[in-house]
Amino acid sequence: MLTLSLILLPVVAATLLLLIKSPAVKTLALGAALVELALAAYAFATFKADAQMQFEFDYPWIAGAGIRFSGGIDGISVLLVLLTGLLTPLITLSAFGREYDRPSTFYSLILYMQAALMGVFTARDAFLFYLFFEAALIPVYFLAAMWGGEKRIAVTFKFFIYTIFGSLFMLVALVYLYYQTGVPGKPGVHSSAIVDFYNLNLTPAAQGWVFWAFFIAFAIKMPVFPFHTWQPDTYVESPTPATMLLSGIMLKMGVYGLIRFLLPIVPAGLETWGLLATTLSVTGIVYGSIIAIRQRDMKRLIAYSSFAHVGLMAAGVFSQTANGLQGALIQMLAHGINVVGLFFVAEIIFGRTNSRFLDQLGGITRTTPKLTVYFMILLLGSVALPLTNGFVGEFLLLNGVFAYNNWLGAVAGLTIILGAVYMLRMFQKSMFGPTSARTETFDDLSGAESWVLLPLAVMVFWIGIYPNSFLKVTEPAVLNLLQYVVK
C-alpha cells in the first residue's frame, strides 16, 4: 500500500491543485511534496536490506493477458524513490522565487511528474513500467514547453519525439519478451512481470536485438553519446524546475532501465555488444566534458557536465560488476542532488542578473557568502572530491569500468580532470574576479533559497561521509541481480 500511495498521493494532490485556483497553490504543492517525502523517507527507513521486493501491491490489470498492475520497492528502487521524494519538494520550493503564469497548472504538473517517476521506479510489471516511462514525459514536456525560453517549442518538441522514438523500440522489445514467457502447462498464457523476463532463455541473436532496443531507449533518455543532442538545448530552454526534473530525476530512468532490464535480461547481448556500448558511454564522458570546457552559458555547461556524468554511470552499469552497479546507484542519488543544486544556483544567478553567460558575470562572491559556500559544496560534489557524494559514486564507477577494461577505465577517468576544469572555470568566472555591471548589486540567498540548498548540501556530505547507509541497502539487490548477468 505504501508504494501505491507513493504513486497516488501526488496524482490526487495535483488534480486537486488544478481544481482550486487559490493563491496558496504553491504552498499546497509544497505540502503535498513534503508528505510524499515523508512517505519516501519512511519507506527508506523501514526498508529491510535484503534482495526481496517490499511494500508490494498487486492487482489484476489485463488479467487474461497476464498483465498486472503491480509494484513494489526493492534495493534498486529504494534509492530512486528516496531521490524522487527528496528532490520534488526542493524543486517545488526552488520555483517559489519566480512568479509563474498559471501557477496551479505549473505545480500540479510537477506533482504529476513525480507520480509518474515513482511509478517508473516501483513498477514490477514491464508494461506498467513502460506506461510510467512514457507518461513521465508528458508533464515535463508541458512544463518545458509552456514556461520555457524563446526556442522552447522546437527544442522541446524534438526532445519529446526523440525520446518517445527510443522508448517505442523498448515497447517492441517488451512485447517480444512478453511472448517468450509462458506458464507451464498453459499454452498461450504469458506474463509481463519483469522477474519472469529474467528467467527467459533467449537465443543470442534475439538477445542482440533486444539489447539494442533497450539500449537505444535508455541511451536516448540518459543520454549516451551520440544520442544526446536533444539534451543541452532542452536543458537550456526549459524553465529551471523542469530542467531540474529532467536532469535530477528523469535521466535516472534511463540508468535504472539499464540496470532493471538490460543487464539481467540480455546478458549474452551485453557480452557481444557491451564493449561497444561502454565505448560509446566513455566517449560521451570525454566528449561532453571537452565541450563543457568551452561553454559560456551556465545552464548549457551544466547540461554537458550532466551528459558526461551520466556517461560514466552507463559505463559503470555495462561493466557488470558489483562496484559499477553500486557506483551507478549511489551516483544516481549523488548526481541528482548535485545537478539540481547547480541548476538552482544558475537559476538564482539568472534571476538576479538576467544573464547566464559567464562572460557577463563575475565577482558575485563579494556580497554572497552563503551562495558561495553552497555553490562550492555542490561543485565539490560534482567534481567528486572525496568526502562528498560525487566521490563515492565515481570511485566505484571508475573502479568498475577499470575492472571491465583498463583502457576504457583510464579514459573514463579523464572526467576527474576535465570535470575540475570546467566546473572550476564556471565557478571562477561567475563568482570570482572583478564584478560586472550585472553583478554590481547581488543579494545573498533568501530564506526559501537557503532551504532548498541546505538539504542538498547536507546530502552531499552525508552520502560522501557515510555512503554505507545507502550502499548497504542496495547491496543485496545488486548482488542478486548480478546472478542473472553471469548466468
Next chain:
Amino acid sequence: MQTDLLCSLIPLFPLIGFAINGLGFRKVPASLVGPISSAAALASFAVSLMLFSGFSGQPVKATLFDWISVGSLHINFSFQIDQLSLLMLLIVTGVGSLIHIYSIGYMKHDEGFGKFMAFLNLFLFFMLLLVTGSNYVIMFIGWEGVGLCSYLLIGFWNKNVNYNNAARKAFVMNRIGDLGFLLGIFLLITTFGSVEYTDIFEQATRFAVGDKMILAITLLLFVGAMGKSAQIPLYTWLPDAMAGPTPVSALIHAATMVTAGIYMIVRSNVLYTLSPVTLEVIGVIAIATAILAASIGLLQNDIKKVLAYSTVSQLGYMFLGLSVAAYSSGMFHVITHAFFKALLFLGAGSVIHAMSDEQDIRNMGGLRKHLPLTFITFLLGTIAIAGIPPFAGFFSKDEILAHVFLHNKALWGLGLVGSAMTSFYMFRLLFLTFFGEFRGTEAQRHHLHESPATMTLPLIVLAVLSVAGGLLNLPGGGWLSHFMEPLFAGSAQVSPEAFGHEIDHSTEYMLMGISTAVAIGSAIAAYVVYISRHAVPAPESAERSGIAKLVYNKYFVDELYEIAIVRPIRALGDALYNFGEFIIDGIVNGVAWIVRAASAQLRLLQSGSIGFYVFAMVFSIAVIVIVRFFVRF
C-alpha cells in the same frame, strides 16, 4: 582505546576549528579567530606529541567506521600510527602551528581573515588524514583535500583573475596526478583485493622483484606524486601557486603538502623496492626536476618565485633519494626542508609585509638594517638550504647525495651541479634583499618596519630548528634512520641488495668536503656578483639573449603547455561543439528533414484529379494482381 581516541582527535581539532571559523565567518570576532584556529593546530600538535612519546614501536590501527563497502571490498575509515605517520604528524602539526601563529600577524588586517584561518585549519585536517590514514583511499581523501585547500588558498584574493587562474591551474594539475593515483588504487584493488596498507604490504612481500603489475601500480602512483610534489612535467603549478598569501606558500607549498608524494612513496616502499624500473624513472625525473628548477631559480626576481623554484628543486632531491631506495634519507630531507623552507617563506613574508606587498627583489635591498630579526633568521635559513655545515640542510642533502653516489656517479655529479645552483640563487636572493642600497619607493621606505611578535616568534623557532635539525640524523646511523628502520622491513625482505650499502667513512668525508666546497664556492660567487659588483638584475623590459632569455622565461614550458595541450583542448572543445554537435544533431534533424521532404513529395500524389485517383487505383490493382499471380516469390 586510548590511541583510537587520540588518533581521531588529531584531525578532529582542525576540523572543529574550521567549522567554527568557517560557519561563523564574519560573526566570530576577529580577535578570537586567530586563537581558535591556532589552538586547534596546537592541540593536534600536543596530541601528536603524546602519541609520539607513548609510541611503542608497533604500528597501531584505529578504525572509526566502515566507509565504503561493496562486495568483498571494504574501505575503512581508519588511521594507522607508525613511525612514518608520527614523523609526518609532528612536522605537519608542528610547522603548521607555527604558521598559524604567524598568520595571525600576517593576515590580521585582511577582510577575509576568518576565512583564511578556517581554510588553514581545513588544510591541516586533510593533511592529517593524508598522513594518518591506514589505507590508500583515506590517503586519497587527504590527497585531494589538500589540493582543494591549496586551490582555495592560492585563489584567496579572488578578485584577481590571475590568482584565480593560478589556483585553477594548481587544482587541475594536481588532478592529473590524482587520476594516476586513483588508477593506481584500482590496480591495487584488482591485484591485492584491498586498499589497506598492512594487507597490501604483507601480500607484496610474496611478489618477485620486477613484477609487471607492481610496475604499473608504482608508476601510476608516482604520477600522483608528480602532481602533488611538483615534478616534471607537472611542476608548473607550484611557482604560480605563489599567488596565495605567504603563510600558505610556507605551509602548503613548501613544508607539508608538496611532500605528500614523498610520504606516499616512503609509505609504499615495499612496492617501489619491488620495481627497480620505476625507481630508475623516478631518478631521472627527479634529477631533471632538481636541475631545471634550480636553473630557473637563478634568474627569478620575485622573492617568492625564487623560493618556489627552490622548493621544486629540493623536492627533486628528495625523490632522488627515494630513487636509490634511500627512503629514510628522503624523509630526512623532508623534515629539514620543512624547517628551513618554511622559515625562508615566512621570512619572505615578513619582508613583503614590511615592503607593503612588494615582491620584486630588484626593488629591495639593504633591508637588514630595518628588519634585523627577519634578516638573521633568513640568513640562517639560506645557509641551511645551501648545504653549508653544520646546518640542517647540509646533513640531509649530503646523505641523499652519498646514497646516489653509491648508486650512480653521473646522477651524483648532476646533483652536485644542482647543489651549486641552489647555493648561488639563495645567496643571490639574500644579498639582493638585505644588502646594498634600498631600491624601493619613498613611501615604502617610510613604511619599513620589523614584523610583530606573532610573526617573528615562529621565525625564531624555525631558525633554531633549521640550525639544529641535522642532529636528527647525523652521518653514520643517526636517530632517524634507526627510528624508521621497521618501516623498511618489507623492502629489505624482498630485495636485500637494495639496502645495506654502507658508505665507508673516507668516501663519506670526501663527499661532504666536495659538496661543502661547492656550496661555499657558489655563495662566494654570488657575493662577488651582487655585493662586490653591486649587480642588479635587469628590469622586465630588458633584452635578454640566448640562454638567459630561455631560462628567464622558465624554458617557455608554460607556453609549451599552452600550445601543446591547453589550446588544442580548447580548439577541440570548440570544434566538437560547433561541428561535432552539428553533425550528430544534423543526422537527427536530417531524419526529420527527410520525413518532411518525403511528406512534401508524397502529398503531391494527392493531385485532386479524379482521373488520376482512379488511374492509381486501377494501376495498383494491376500491380497487386500481377505480383500476386505472375511473380513467383
Next chain:
Amino acid sequence: MLPIILLSVFGIVLLFMGFLKSKVLLLPATLVFILAALATTFMDWGKTYLYFQNMLLTNNLAILFTTIVLLSAFMVVALSNSFIEDEQAQPAEYYALLLFSLVGAIMMISFENLIMLFVGVEILSVAMYVLAGSDKHSPRSNEAALKYFLMGAFATGIMLFGIALLYGATGTFVVSGIKSYVYTNAYGVSLLLYMGIILLLIGMLFKVSAAPFHFWTPDVYDGTPGLFTAFMSTVVKTAGFAALFRVLSVSFVGVYSFWWGTLAALTCLTLLIGNVTAVYQTSFKRMMAYSSISHAGYLLIGLTALGTQTKQALVFYSLAYSLATISAFGVLLVVSRQRQDTNGVNENFDAFNGLARQNPLLGFVMAVSMLSLAGIPLTAGFWGKFMIFTTAADKGIYWILVFAVLMSTVGIYYYFRVIIAMYFREGAAEPVKVAPFYRYVLIAATILTLVLGLAPGLLEGLV
C-alpha cells in the same frame, strides 16, 4: 436484429418530424432513437443468432462493433447542435440519413451473406454521398460529394466483381459456406476464388481508406462538413473493419497464406502514406484525414496478423480511435466556427493557437484525444496500439511491428502540432464558448479515453 428495424423506422419518423415548424425536438429525438437502438442491440448479448433467413448473424463481436458505431453516431449527433441555428440546414433529413446509414453499418457488421454486405455498404455509402454534399453552396462540399460518389461507385463495382467471382468459385454467398468450400478444397481452390478474394478485399479496403485506395479520403474529408467527416471517419471505418474481419476470419482464414503477404504490403504502404503525408499538412481537418488513413494501417496490422487476439484488438482500437476522433472533430467544429477567416471556417492548425488559455476544457479534450491518437500511454489509444502490436507479436511478424513503431513516431509529430498550437502559442484573446450539452459529451468522451487508458482490463472478456 431489432436495431436495424428500429433505426429504419426511426429514420422515417424523423423525416416526418421534419415537417414540424420547430426543429428543437429533432436532436433529442435522434439521440433517444439511437439509445433505443443501442439498448435493443444488447438483447442478443451472449448468444449467436441468425436472422432473416441466415442473412445476418449476431454475436458478441457484432454487438460490440454495433455499440461502437452507435456510440459514435450518438456523439456525432450530440455535437450537431449548430444545425438548429443554421438557416440552410435541413436537420431532419440529415438525421434521417445518419440513422439510415447506421442501418447499413450494422448490416456490414453482422452480415452472414455477401448480399447483405453489399447492401450494407451501399446503404452506408449512398447516405454518405449525400451528406458529403450537404453544404450545397460550397464548391468544396460539391467536389467532395462527386469525388466520393464516383470513386465509391467504382470501388463498389470492383467489389461486386469480386463477389461474383467468389460466387462462381464457391457457388454461395454465405460467409460460412465459402469457409467450408475453402476447407474442403484446401489443395485445389480455383483461381476464381483467389481473384475474387483480391477484388473483394480491394473494394473493402477502399471503404476503410487503405493505401493505395485511399486517394478519395483526404479530399472528401476536407470538403465534407466537419460533423459528417467525423461520422465518416469513425462509423464507416469501424463498420468496414468489422466487415473485413468477418470475411477474413471466417471465409478466407483457410487461405491465410495467400492473402496475408499482400495485406501486409498494403498495411505498410498505408502506414507510410498516412503518416508521412500528414506531416506536411496545414489544415487540421486534412491532417485528420491522413491520420484516419494511418489508423486504417494500424488496424490492418491486426488483420494481417489474424489470430486469437485480433478481435479484441480491433474492438479496442476502433473504440479508442472513434472516441478520440470525435472529440477532436468536436473541438474543431467549435473552434473553426468561432475563428472564421477569409475562406469561411478556419480549419487550419493555427485556429487552435492559444486555445488552452481561452478555453482550458477544450484544450484538454483536444490534447487527450491527440495523445490517444498518437498512442501515448495513459490514454485508450496506447492500449489500442499495444493490442494491435501484440497481435503482430503473437504471429511473430516483428518487422511490421518495427515499421509501425517508426511510423507512430512520425505520427506523434503531427498530432503534437495541435497541442503545441493550443498550449504554447499565442492566439486571439476572445474566449471560445461551448454549449453545456456539447461540453458534457466531450467530457464524457475524454473521461472514457482516460479510463480506458488506465484500466484497459475493463473491456476484457467481452469478446
Next chain:
Amino acid sequence: MQPTQQVSIPELIQQVPLNYYLIVSTALFVIGIIGVLTRRNAIIIFMSIELMLNAVNLLLIAFSSYRSDSAGQVFVFFIMAVAAAEVAVGLAIIVMIYRNIRSIDVGLLNKLKW
C-alpha cells in the same frame, strides 16, 4: 429445319461455355474501367460504372444458371435496385454541381488536393 425444341433458359445459357461468359463480362468490366479512366464527363463516367455493374450482373447470372442456384439471380436484383438508388443520388449530385459551376467536367473539380 430442325424442329424447334423447347429449351429452358438455363439450358440455353448453358449452351455457351462458362468461360465465354467469364471472358465477355470481364471484357465488359474492363471496358467500363477504361471508360472511367478516359472520360472527363461525370455522366459518362457514371455510365461506365453502370457498365461495370452490368458486367457483374451478366457474370452472376451465368454462374447462377450453371450452378442452378437462384441466389445469384437474387443478387442481381439487389444490384439493380441499389444501382437505381445510386443513380438517383449520383445524378442529383451532378445536377448540384452543374448548378454551381455550370459544368460537369470532373477535370475542373480539383480544388481539393494535397
